Amino acid sequence: MSRVNENYLKLPGSYLFSTIGRKVREYSETHPEKKIIRLGIGDVTQPLAPAIIEALHSAVDEMAKPETFRGYAPDLGYEFLRNAIAKNDYQARGCQIAADEIFVSDGAKSDSANIQEVFSADSRIAVCDPVYPVYVDSNVMAGRAGDYDAAKQIWSNVIYMPCTAENGFAPEFPMETPDLIYLCFPNNPTGAAITKAQLQDWVDYANKCGAVIIYDAAYEAYISEENIPHSIYECEGARTCAIELRSFSKNAGFTGVRLGFTVIPKELKCGEVSLHSLWARRHGTKYNGAPYIVQRAGEAVYSEAGKAQLKAQVAYYMNNARYIYQGLKEVGYTVSGGVNAPYIWLKAPNGMTSWEFFDCLLERVNVVGTPGSGFGPHGETYFRLTAFGSYENTVEAVERIKSLQL
Amino acid sequence: MSRVNENYLKLPGSYLFSTIGRKVREYSETHPEKKIIRLGIGDVTQPLAPAIIEALHSAVDEMAKPETFRGYAPDLGYEFLRNAIAKNDYQARGCQIAADEIFVSDGAKSDSANIQEVFSADSRIAVCDPVYPVYVDSNVMAGRAGDYDAAKQIWSNVIYMPCTAENGFAPEFPMETPDLIYLCFPNNPTGAAITKAQLQDWVDYANKCGAVIIYDAAYEAYISEENIPHSIYECEGARTCAIELRSFSKNAGFTGVRLGFTVIPKELKCGEVSLHSLWARRHGTKYNGAPYIVQRAGEAVYSEAGKAQLKAQVAYYMNNARYIYQGLKEVGYTVSGGVNAPYIWLKAPNGMTSWEFFDCLLERVNVVGTPGSGFGPHGETYFRLTAFGSYENTVEAVERIKSLQL
Numbered sequence: 001m002s003r004v005n006e007n008y009l010k011l012p013g014s015y016l017f018s019t020i021g022r023k024v025r026e027y028s029e030t031h032p033e034k035k036i037i038r039l040g041i042g043d044v045t046q047p048l049a050p051a052i053i054e055a056l057h058s059a060v061d062e063m064a065k066p067e068t069f070r071g072y073a074p075d076l077g078y079e080f081l082r083n084a085i086a087k088n089d090y091q092a093r094g095c096q097i098a099a100d101e102i103f104v105s106d107g108a109k110s111d112s113a114n115i116q117e118v119f120s121a122d123s124r125i126a127v128c129d130p131v132y133p134v135y136v137d138s139n140v141m142a143g144r145a146g147d148y149d150a151a152k153q154i155w156s157n158v159i160y161m162p163c164t165a166e167n168g169f170a171p172e173f174p175m176e177t178p179d180l181i182y183l184c185f186p187n188n189p190t191g192a193a194i195t196k197a198q199l200q201d202w203v204d205y206a207n208k209c210g211a212v213i214i215y216d217a218a219y220e221a222y223i224s225e226e227n228i229p230h231s232i233y234e235c236e237g238a239r240t241c242a243i244e245l246r247s248f249s250k251n252a253g254f255t256g257v258r259l260g261f262t263v264i265p266k267e268l269k270c271g272e273v274s275l276h277s278l279w280a281r282r283h284g285t286k287y288n289g290a291p292y293i294v295q296r297a298g299e300a301v302y303s304e305a306g307k308a309q310l311k312a313q314v315a316y317y318m319n320n321a322r323y324i325y326q327g328l329k330e331v332g333y334t335v336s337g338g339v340n341a342p343y344i345w346l347k348a349p350n351g352m353t354s355w356e357f358f359d360c361l362l363e364r365v366n367v368v369g370t371p372g373s374g375f376g377p378h379g380e381t382y383f384r385l386t387a388f389g390s391y392e393n394t395v396e397a398v399e400r401i402k403s404l405q406l
Numbered sequence: 407m408s409r410v411n412e413n414y415l416k417l418p419g420s421y422l423f424s425t426i427g428r429k430v431r432e433y434s435e436t437h438p439e440k441k442i443i444r445l446g447i448g449d450v451t452q453p454l455a456p457a458i459i460e461a462l463h464s465a466v467d468e469m470a471k472p473e474t475f476r477g478y479a480p481d482l483g484y485e486f487l488r489n490a491i492a493k494n495d496y497q498a499r500g501c502q503i504a505a506d507e508i509f510v511s512d513g514a515k516s517d518s519a520n521i522q523e524v525f526s527a528d529s530r531i532a533v534c535d536p537v538y539p540v541y542v543d544s545n546v547m548a549g550r551a552g553d554y555d556a557a558k559q560i561w562s563n564v565i566y567m568p569c570t571a572e573n574g575f576a577p578e579f580p581m582e583t584p585d586l587i588y589l590c591f592p593n594n595p596t597g598a599a600i601t602k603a604q605l606q607d608w609v610d611y612a613n614k615c616g617a618v619i620i621y622d623a624a625y626e627a628y629i630s631e632e633n634i635p636h637s638i639y640e641c642e643g644a645r646t647c648a649i650e651l652r653s654f655s656k657n658a659g660f661t662g663v664r665l666g667f668t669v670i671p672k673e674l675k676c677g678e679v680s681l682h683s684l685w686a687r688r689h690g691t692k693y694n695g696a697p698y699i700v701q702r703a704g705e706a707v708y709s710e711a712g713k714a715q716l717k718a719q720v721a722y723y724m725n726n727a728r729y730i731y732q733g734l735k736e737v738g739y740t741v742s743g744g745v746n747a748p749y750i751w752l753k754a755p756n757g758m759t760s761w762e763f764f765d766c767l768l769e770r771v772n773v774v775g776t777p778g779s780g781f782g783p784h785g786e787t788y789f790r791l792t793a794f795g796s797y798e799n800t801v802e803a804v805e806r807i808k809s810l811q812l
Contacts, residue, residue: 001583001585001616001617001676002525002526002529002585002616002617002618002676003525003526003528003529003585003675003676003677004524004525004526004677004679005523005525005527005684006526007678007685008524008684008688011687018481019689020689041478043477043478045472045475046472046475047469047470047472047475048469048470050470050474051470052467053467053470056466056469056699057463057466060459060462060463060466061459063453063454063459063662063663064453064454064456064459065453065460066451066452066453069451069452069453069454070452070657070658071449071450071661072447072449072661072662073662073664075424101547106664106693106694107694108693109693109694110692110693110694113691113692113693114692117547118410118414119408119409119411119654120408120409120410120411120412120548122409123409124410128496128799129711134691137691138692139689141523141688141691141692143527178407179407179408180408186464187638195728197774201420209407210407210408211407211408212408234771240482248466252419253475253477255477255694256469256475256476256477256478256479256695256698257469257477257697257698257699258512258694258696258697258698260697270408270409270410271410273408274416275410275412278411278414280413281417282414282547282659284423284424285519285539285540285543285544285547286515286516286519286520286544286547287417287515287516287519288513288515288516288661288664289513289662289664291662291663291664291665291697291700292662292663293462293663294697295701314766338757364445387439390472
């Protein structure tokens with residue numbers, strides 16, 4: 001008699017963004033005349049850059065001819081892409097990461113959900129609170145999170161590191177010693193960044209207690225300030241304690257193209273076991289590589305033309321971020337983020353809960369954001385807006401929010 | 407102190423196809439002058455059909471314009487693709503499968519590796535022997551397979567169903583009652599098919615004992631005989647016991663494009679729990695959808711032009727299958743498969759083991775196949791050749807094998 005994985009049944013409700021999607025769909029169906037502006041899910045809106053379009057067309061043409069057709073990709077990604085990543089994202093910044101330490105995948109969401117698989121079932125995880133839900137939910141599904149306390153909205157076996165206005169949204173070392181530490185900077189959802197010195201402290205801490213840091217650097221392209229690290233491998237000692245996750249979704253608009261990668265240095269070990277070889281085994285067994293045409297698109301991100309075009313695209317979104325930040329601040333909102341990240345983190349006004357403010361914005365001014373409480377208990381009363389809309393929609397959304405008499 | 411998932415350490419050696427890849431690479435590096443013909447990994451060689459190329463270009467163009475750019479796909483796949491699948495693969499064959507019972511993914515390898523996650527850790531799995539290694543390895547990684555007996559090449563907690571020449575390579579009901587039954591027909595690696603009556607017996611068996619069948623129909627496009635089911639949902643009662651996995655890799659040459667899907671009927675339950683909702687939750691949490699351009703390519707598979715072009719492509723490969731089958735039979739090999747599947751299953755000559763024959767073919771005539779023992783203990787002394795080469799290479803490979811004085 002088959003039985004299900006009961007850990008799945010412990011998950012409360014549905015995945016955050018699925019819930020938002022459903023609420024918006026329902027509102028939209030009952031109010032078809034309303035123009036909804038979505039600054040919620042973090043999806044980009046600008047088209048792919050010309051250099052990427054050109055690379056895609058060219059790769060499609062290759063797939064049309066027997067001489068240049070490509071079947072199964074190498075398990076861990078094509079060398080042309082891994083070389084481009086190693087050179088541009090790492091070696092150019094003085095990080096000693098080799099091409100064969102890079103594992104190409106269909107995106108950082110998959111990688112951040114799957115990476116826990118190579119660790120023991122009794123590993124203790126530490127996460128920031130608020131946090132990207134995938135880190136926690138994937139560990140719940142694996143039975144690592146313990147039981148859910150619905151009143152407190154926490155899992156009994158997860159170590160939470162509150163990120164609050166008081167600590168500048170930067171986590172402090174937890175009281176209990178974790179085995180795995182999830183860090184994401186620039187941060188989703190708070191938009192906060194930490195300095196190289198702060199990140200170095202985390203690397204030293206992890207090396208000291210034998211923990212592994214899973215470092216999600218999906219938003220590094222949005223860093224505008226000096227002294228904010230783009231990669232954890234800028235810190236000394238990171239090669240023995242850190243895995244880094246990267247995405248092409250936000251720096252190159254690949255949310256619908258699907259491409260990301262994970263870096264695992266060869267020195268990184270748990271006891272005597274190389275995590276590089278375990279992850280290689282997982283990739284080889286459970287995955288069949290990213291599409292050839294998509295990997296060629298990824299390569300174009302690093303071409304001279306691609307770099308210039310994407311720099312402009314990032315600047316476009318960061319202009320939106322500034323507009324939201326300043327606009328809301330002017331009318332008295334408490335806002336942060338938006339300087340090194342495409343997210344604005346704001347306090348819901350008048351003591352509203354996150355979901356009350358979500359409903360208020362959706363129903364009264366037809367703007368969709370993301371309730372902070374969806375990211376963890378310390379996200380309650382906060383709200384995330386993204387800079388990934390068009391400029392016109394961003395301006396209109398800010399005007400609409402300003403018009404609310406709250 | 408972090409620790410690894412020790413189940414990974416139980417896996418002997420590396421994934422079968424990675425080992426073959428390494429052996430071929432090493433031989434090739436030491437013998438750069440040799441022309442190697444690969445009839446091993448099951449990768450296709452014909453370019454994508456014109457209708458698919460056209461759909462890809464057109465979708466790429468859409469990604470270049472703000473009005474038609476697409477970001478995150480719906481979790482479970484675009485409706486245009488799910489509708490095309492439901493209509494063409496199911497409803498046209500009289501199977502009552504709705505579009506919202508179809509989950510689009512990046513391929514059947516990922517799905518067949520991931521599907522075990524929604525079942526309890528103590529589920530007993532039954533597999534054919536020989537078998538596609540991913541079914542077993544993914545369960546090993548989840549701790550469900552028990553311990554490996556290297557001498558017997560079996561896992562202590564896996565129920566094996568031998569598929570031998572004596573039973574026509576069709577599994578018999580196992581002595582012990584399984585919770586999950588993996589079936590793949592037309593079969594990889596043996597190339598055998600089973601009749602609708604035989605499959606109906608399995609559906610009845612599963613419904614009776616409360617087991618779930620995971621039915622891998624990746625090769626259904628190669629069925630040439632009447633009375634061989636293309637889908638398990640052609641059998642009565644399958645909606646309450648079966649999950650079906652499908653691929654675009656072999657019917658449309660998408661090995662390097664990456665697209666597949668899983669069907670989970672809404673009636674399928676374990677106890678009171680809907681597997682459809684668990685899989686939807688997994689998709690939503692751990693996956694971000696197949697690329698838009700790839701889903702448009704998938705849609706083109708079902709266009710009139712696409713259907714005609716792919717019918718010709720399948721016929722091309724099946725002509726190769728016949729050529730291998732007949733050529734080897736002529737010189738005295740014991741061969742099967744190749745009629746409803748793109749695989750030829752042959753007995754290694756002169757009492758050689760599978761790997762001895764692999765080395766012999768690689769080193770003496772520079773032909774790469776797949777050792778049967780890599781698929782399980784009852785694959786020992788067998789060997790798999792695929793029909794996915796070019797016609798010219800296939801002819802040459804057969805001539806080379808015939809030339810061996812064994």
